[in-house]
Amino acid sequence: MALPDISAQFQFRSWTQGNYSYKEATGELGVPGRVAAHRIVSAQRVMSSGTGEHAGHMIGIQFGAPGDVRNLGL
Numbered sequence: 001m002a003l004p005d006i007s008a009q010f011q012f013r014s015w016t017q018g019n020y021s022y023k024e025a026t027g028e029l030g031v032p033g034r035v036a037a038h039r040i041v042s043a044q045r046v047m048s049s050g051t052g053e054h055a056g057h058m059i060g061i062q063f064g065a066p067g068d069v070r071n072l073g074l
Contacts (some may be wrong), residue, residue, distance in 0.1 A: 006064040012071065020022040023058065023073055030058030038067035047072050 010027030039061050046069070047055035053074040059065035 007066040032062040035064035040067040
């Protein structure tokens with residue numbers, strides 16, 4: 001049986017203020033192992049490409065958060 005997908009319940013926003021960029025993520029965490037985990041390795045590679053940094057998830061995917069660029073930061 002497939003685990004429930006709760007990724008749509010998370011909200012993300014980003015904005016720039018002066019020379020700084022900000023990202024904010026909110027949502028109720030799911031229980032690891034009881035919700036579907038979403039990891040998109042290609043999105044991580046695209047975000048970090050050429051930066052010398054690693055892209056990581058702001059909200060861990062084990063909690064049901066989406067694995068796309070909305071939930072990634074350097």
